[in-house]
Amino acid sequence: MGSVDSFKAKGTLEVGGQSYEIYRLAAVEGQETLPYSLKVLLENLLRTEDGANITADHIRAIGSWDANAEPDTEIQFTPARVIMQDFTGVPCVVDLATMREAVADLGGDPARINPLAPAELVIDHSVIIDVFGRSDAFERNVEIEYDRNRERYQFLRWGQTAFDDFKVVPPGTGIVHQVNIEHLARTVMVREIDGERVAYPDTCVGTDSHTTMVNGLGVLGWGVGGIEAEAAMLGQPVSMLIPRVVGFKLKGSIPPGATATDVVLTITEMLRGHGVVGKFVEFYGEGVSQVPLANRATIGNMSPEFGSTCAIFPIDDVTLDYLRLTGRSDESVALVEAYAKEQGMWLKAGPDQPEARYSEYLELDLSTVVPSIAGPKRPQDRIALTDAKSAFRKVLPTYVAHEEGDAGNASSFPASDPSPQGSTDGSNGGDRPADTGGVSGRPSKKVSVTDAEGREFEIDHGIVSIASITSCTNTSNPSVMMAAAMLAKNAVEKGLSVAPWVKTSMAPGSKVVSDYYEKAGMWPYLEKLGFHLVGYGCTTCIGNSGPLNDEISTAINDNDLAVVSVLSGNRNFEGRINPDVKMNYLASPPLVIAYALAGTMDFDFETEPLGQDQDGNDVFLRDIWVAPADVERTITESITQEMFTKDYADVFAGDERWQSLPTPQGDTFEWDGESTYVRKPPYFDGMRMETTPVSDIEGARVLAKLGDSVTTDHISPAGAIKTESPAGKYLAEHGVERKDFNSYGSRRGNHEVMIRGTFANIRLKNLLLDGVEGGFTRLFLKSDGLSGGEQTTIYDASQAYQAAGVPLVILSGKEYGSGSSRDWAAKGTSLLGVKAVIAESYERIHRSNLIGMGVIPLQYPAGQTADSLGLDGTETFSITGITALNEGTTPRTVKVVATKESGETVEFDAVVRIDTPGEADYYRNGGILQYVLRSLVNG
Template sequence: MTTYQATFKSSGTTYHYYAINDWAQAHDFDVARLPYSLRVLLEMTLRQQKTDPAPFLSWPQADQDIAFKPERVILQDFTGVPALVDLAAMRSQLVTDGGDPDTINPDVPVDLIIDHSVQVDRAGDAAAFQTNIKKEFARNHERYQFLKWAQQAFKNLRIVPPDTGIIHQINLEYLASVVRSTTQNGEHWAFPDTVVGTDSHTTMVNALGVLGWGVGGIEAEASMLGEPSYMQIPQVVGVRLSNQLPEGATATDLALTVTKLLRAHNVVGKFVEFYGPGLAALSIADRATIANMAPEYGATASFFPIDQQTLNYLKLTNRSTEQIQLISDYAHENHLFHDSTEQCHYSETESLDLATIVPSLAGPSRPQDLVPLTALKQQFTDNQKLAVTVADHEYQLQRGDLAIAAITSCTNTSNPSLLLTAGLIAKKAVAAGLQVPAYVKTSFAPGSKVVTAYLAAAGLQSALDQLGFNLVGYGCTTCIGNSGQLKPEMQQAVAAANFPIAAIESGNRNFSGRVNPLVKDTYLASPPLIVAYALAGTLRIDLATEPLGHDRAGDPIFLKDLWPAASEVDTLIQQTVTADTFKREYASLLTANETWNALAAPTGSSYAWQDDSTYIALPPFFQKLTRHTGLPYLTNLRALAKFGDSITTDHISPAGFIGQNTPAGQYLQAQNVAPTDFNSYGSRRGNHHVMMRGTLANIRIQNQLTPEKEGGYTRYWPTDEILPIFDAATKYQTDGTGLVILAGKDYGMGSSRDWAAKGVKLLGVKVVIAESFERIHRANLVMMGVLPLQFVAGENATSLGLSGAESFAISFTDHTAHVTATAATGKQTKFTAKLRFDTPTDMTYYENDGILPLVLRRKADLA
């Protein structure tokens, strides 16, 4: 069999590789037709030989599946802890069955970055960072002990300690190799770096020409254990960029514009690839800002091919000379280096003139809702007021006034231009005597220590500090819901009055209730605009025409007075953002945190589960290994919930604060955990008792079965009681009644939360029937043994007259589900729905009650 192997030399070493052009020529195919992202998939298909590469010949009409088995996996701790808990549980089950626990190990390199646990308990002063770290370790002692056990127990696992940086920026600046190499039987091999991560914004690394995307924790576990995922060769939307950004427009403005453009285009389940004359003008940092937000516009990946900007960035971030040369040589040799003369064929195209980008924000609750800077004030028209006294100042707040202004880590802090611009604005504001109003909670959580290093070198961190943008931690803070409480006086007044206070942050997610349960309107913006609006204290302002404050002489200060010239920013970048900075800050990446180093942890191959732990518990997924034979006939299902469109994984999966009176809060109190020690749902993802109680418990979710009550409630049909969803699900399980969820479009959009699937599984949900599914969540449901069914085009629960009070029976013919909904009157509504088994392995996963039991069976030779 022809394998299309070839060789090249780099830095005096001969490397073997799989030559995609040799394969193309052998099949009379022009490889230049393929988008660069698909060339990476083609190389993987040739090298791994798990599926036939022939479908690439008929792309974009190809509808066959190919295998995707990434070279590495990257985890953050909220999603990484439950993944490792599952692996530890598999080891325990093997011990119970008389097997060898050491057979459960990651098959590929896995990096876990502890970055999601720090909370902004304290902000606005020099003590904030150390205070937050101290509280972080106190809250997460059990979790961190478990992770240190995992670090010594599992092979191929590397853990980056807390308070070091966030997963995406460390991936971009340090972990990503772009081209990987290995030695087999004395031969050196080169191939593209590919990755999946348990954070949907793993796409940020696409800026470097590294193909990868976010997956649910369940799919990541499968990749860790050597299971390939299957996908149809994706459609690729080409976005042609022209010209360059005008003065005053930022990469954030561009990313938000792209988000609106591509969400409207409908790129869900597709790759996006950028090309055109405007590409060369975008730095890797600018590309990373755009690529980070791929989940917000729905793309699986958001790819920028390898080019000279890639090599320049790798040199800046202190990658070795030999590695950079290898990347250049391999990419040129294997047709992966961007050639602007090639005419790639795309499934669909869009175009964007960078010169048309204007300063913008997005909100108040969806990242695709673009608002030009000049139009923001118009979004706040009501005159509701709130009197509050903060720091001996009396304020009459209105809707649009700010409780939170956060430069938070994920989207923008890999971008020196944005951070230095924010710092320069702060410096000029301080010089003019401007201050942030006392009611605004300001915070700064950069994505890596490099950021604070260059801000300090530029003399700008002190100015940010004077405005309250002190360092609060190196981690995912406000954007994930770790914003902490508002200023104490604000916390009390806003809660008492249910006042619609606002927030502004530089992240990528602003779904209702996400940033803080008391915040009604949240807007996304660039770090420079965060500083500007914080100074104004409100979003009810047109910064293009109105002053954001007055100087000591009483003269108005406008945004244009503070905004630095691009040349000033570029000069600072050249002076302060250097390879030496990256070398110094990353030299001690794994050892710098002394608190982590001193943490004692258990050892051994099997984890010693503690029955009284409220953080880490042995999950029940492997205790009763059941199997189906084909698709079952399901009867007497009752509706647990009926939802409208755009139900996100934030709505489904437990996230953020744990309420004292919620089922999860009541459980913790019953375990003698005080409300002050609840921590967050994210930190307790290793305990299924907490997580299943928090599933579908979002305070803003609206179940149409209980239109009179917002939040995680449902109607328990046998008695017509309105109960918390967990309590009703428990009653149904006692009755032996299976459950169904009815939903609208884009069910499961948003972050790739594994507990959005695990939680509904444990609640007893057998089927979800929706108008459409987001890609990751659909896959996660199947991998947990929950059936995803899709209404046929033009139909939904409302058009079919389904109230949710019916009893449901479902049978199957191939990929078609036949549903009968029977009302209490005996009236039957019959309809068909599509079974969303999209890959060849979906049926196998379902028949084994999920992918994790399947893998365990294989490891124990029980398959």
Template structure:
């Protein structure tokens, strides 16, 4: 149970009475006398300020920290490090399973050392929602949902048994079973309280609802006025175990919204516009706070859509203040009247309520008149690359020209040398047909570059928004009434974020129309957006591979990185749910939907997008079907699960009984030496470079979550364990097995290692032998030779999802340091948390300027137990020609807490050693 400050240096503790309830609160307004007017402090920083007041202990939170945060108003920035303690932790199963594996391993280590394993328990409430495991194996049929859920339970039985053990053995740990919804939507619709309360020493305290989550899109809850963001699983585990989150007081960028969206423009168009603006501005590591009178007309679901995409625009969070719109949503979703009354009274008293004309002080500001937003998609491979709907064909054509250029150049070279064409052309020439085609249900269909093979309504970003979901259903209805049908080569799917979505689609009478177009329910989970798109029909996969086709997916998600959605789909486009359906109807992204027909109607006349696009009046009428009773019904037994979930047998023990035959849950090696003294920090000498990588290397590239290839190191390992290729499941589902995950690290088929001339695939050169090997095999050979390893990279290293295995796998491969031009916030923190040193090239230097090819030997000098934040270190380089050079790097251990974690070998090692010492 949390212990709140009894120091109360600023005398802010008082009683708030709401109805018949009395709450102890730390009143921010009582700081005014001592610290000056704080009314214009950004509301997100007021949440942090209250947190400091509540946890003031003169050890981790001192009076100078409170002064520093209040003093932010003077210059809108601060170098002060603070310790922040969120109220709770949210997990999804891909990141949650390895976190629980770590807790189980820590319990085993404590027991081995003769201690009490029950010392390892969450000290804050933890909710884990199983939402990342369902795959789209079956689609476009009434049985798809039941079939996919059945396969999910069969594939993941070991993982689910393990999570049920955790639910029984660990305190304050709840699990939302599979088939319920996506963690962020469940959080928005049910778990979040906006103002939290609990009892400590017989007194009831009220304070802002805050959290960290093991998924990047935890920020979605910012739309409800709840401060929360994604952290790595490693950092979340430490928070569960009572460690504060160390952070610098952030800069806050104010984003002013005015006006209203035009007819026909969706929340998705708005969020893609905002993402582009903020990514261009540069807000990595900063808070973004939305303000302006335009918020009065911005529905809560639209706010949540914008907040959800904070990782895509690079911010730590995208915060919305509490106002009447917030209260209306709490009423709609069935929160208790007493809670809603507390939210209103508390937020008004604490200055967290949005009033008309509010103009907080910000580090910098941006503005958008929402009436200027146009219909948009994002693609072909980054969420910040917004493209006007009318420009999609031109953008794809330009991308095709770029990707085909090397093919053209190779063809010309071969022709000049008297050779033939490319391998692809040779393959095509030997086929008995002239043009690419595929056979579907006995009929022959042409397949071309730019054809849409996946059309998926998926992901928390948009399926939480009734307006765009109902718009998709209305568009499906109008399309069928005109005589349109989905193209046969399009794999269509509907994966809502909660069961409530199915309820209101049913109530509006729109489900049958979506079903008739093939958008049948496939599951309640993330599915396509995280790479669980499942296989394409065999004939389509064959045609794509045979003709090296650049086909497309269109999805209502938040991520479209290379190799994420499906390994054979090179261009991926983020779009609103109604546009997802529209592209399923037209079947390609070469068509300009603003000017060209989607198809031909019953009457032989051309049908255009404008002919089937729903009006705002129609959407508003459909929205009347969304009611509170739906939320009460679906969340009444949210933790219960179905009969299959309840039937899972679990061992009743405080320590987990590891099964050495399991290929899903294995005892990790991280704490093997925890009973040994801490090793002193030493300089890294004569390290080899494992890979040289470019810009925007994502955590998908580093630690893939999609399919496991049969001939990959992970695939070979699973086959050696007797697992058939059809039962591989995904990397994400096997995150509880370090043997699979370390083999999957840097194994993405789209990763490009410059040591091999930019060739795609997870391979490298083992320098001493000049042998081309998989990155895993090369790393194991280096380990046998006792050679430390370094990764070299460009800008934005580690963007994307908050995958702890991107850092854990890097550690297990023997990588001691990553030298990059810049790091994504969560991944940098995760590297430190796993004892891997993040180093940054100084301004004006990078791998090209320093001529680092990957063949060099590096020594990183200046490392010792006296390491400190932002220390400059020297790198000595031995080149292959025998010459030497030197360059400096910035140590990206950013805080004093991180120094202690790094010295201990990682954040969990630090926690465990402290527990054992006590």
């Protein structure tokens, strides 16, 4: 349905003999000085104006946007397309299949459940590095991947045939965000709408938080939960407030020795320190034109790590050059240029280009960037490489003593640490306790190991047990990927080698990387150091690092060693990378190679040699570091447009393995009651067309009391399933052998596994218990055999509470739900019987997901915390005032009364974090999917 076009913005744009209908921004007063990102939103509203949900007043609100005001105007944003990865995509398709049956049960047409916007899914999260360090590693890992995931892949092939406008990129192709920028992204979309050929900005939402990588191409998009993505696929606009926009000015250029990774770690630290949660970040200034497209994508990719909704670059010649390089047609590139210039979306300097107005301003001189890493468990905790050894020694004693505490939780730091929330100078950032070991001495526990090849060596605290070039953040960037390969070449030529305890791996984000390595002759050198191709996927960054060699794993666990991984990723949360590894550091690909050569994090690259050359001379990192000019020359000689056109020529077809998978047929899916991968979820069981009034919460108990920076990895882990966990016991009871458990991420199509895995992260610290890590809690029920307060698993406690009709709440600190846009963190929370979360602050996506699953997010009064209010989690809670939502209004606060066993009460007014009228509608319906389902049945 076309726009009512109140502003008479609709017109024609002629490009290369083709005619396109567009909606000109010039029709709206004030648009000239809008930030680029808000111009995209403005066009979106002009094109979708219907006079009801999207009105002329909404359009005027963007045109007259007050940069200094707090967001208060809700708009309905309609993304052009949806992109998914398989961990989050499988439950999306499961939900859509279930909705088809639910629509039929409610008397509607199941065919109404069909994507109305293009939806593309890339299978990239399922490959695990089981095999490494050998020439057949890729082929073996793909075979194992298909064996493990056959059910899931058959289900996705069914979805590809059952749903219109839904396409799947098969396994072994690349990482979703790299495939997005290299092939799927349009920058300017063209679609037939009501018989007209309409051109408009490409926008997208994705079921992975790093969807923001496409911001580097000028495409406005961000990560949402799977439930929100499903609604977007079904034509439901995304409800949002017109945001504040942070202008980030870039000037200068990156110095030799620093990389795009160092830039993004610096920007991450700056923006996380500034505070950009819920805001747009937009880059401008004369330095932008000096930032290559791949670097822009790397910066955009890390938007979730600094907390912004997006981190976008406008369109310019750099954009066009990348589109040409990656094989986009001449016609599409010409349209992008003409459209951007026509709409005032083209980045150009000069007095004739009015500077955009921004809500807040930051600035970075790129020439000040220094080589950096981040860790040991938060991506915003940047460490200058020159300080890496001392920073490691400062934090190591706490890991050895199991006293590292929750990241960002001031109470877990010694009083001598002035900045538990993260430093501003980067030299000693974030959660580093006061020095208990001293730089001159450090905890040491040398253990002798003999590996399967008969090699004898010693390992100690701080060894680099994993060195992995992985993740879309960096594998999409030729400058750092080629720098890593050339560093490997120099190292091999100097006679250097990697320590035998290091698990090395290379997992490019697309086949193009392999192609340019091949043309440049780099593979032999990488393989000489053990960096063989292991797969095209997220691997280590998502927790699919695979097991360490048995002898090393046994030595680590038997001696309780605090060991390290170094990865070129974007996530290093505790418990995510590998169950044997406590400390995880993010680094550029060349530094991953360097740390593999060093073999330990207790290393100073400036003063310590990596080894000796054939003549016995010391070799330092500076001796093998590659000059940026040499890297760029090699890239120019090695990367061609033909590589992209060849590798993406038939990207949805897949190999013989994919094509030979038996594919179920039919518009509805035939569920297998014995499946441990794909099961029909209970979200719509007993659902009726009329809504049930929302109610207050009475007699609730605390399922978990948590600290600061609790991530969605803590809430819903993606990695290994432990044998003795509730999920492991469930799989064993269903005849699944331990070797076939796979990961939580791969089991997201089975709610029975995922409920049991909620809050099951091995590093979760529930403050209801003392010194216990993992998915455990105290059960405050008194019955036969129970005196109340016993320790049990969170899943078993939930089942007992639900059987007794007791609602549950979660108490938490700052930044609750940070990290991945993981819908199961909200789905699992809801299915455990949690009715409310009370936190100090939330990350955007998880707060939205909680509402989407019918869980109310509440916030302590400003300046208050659970501890300051005297709440220890043993209380019984009542929350009143929620019922005001039944009257069509959203209360600003609700009354919370916590009653202790002594009868003493703690009372406070909690802030209701239902931020928009649309979110209130979702909550009244019991969730976003129920809301959409009722809307579709009602026509």
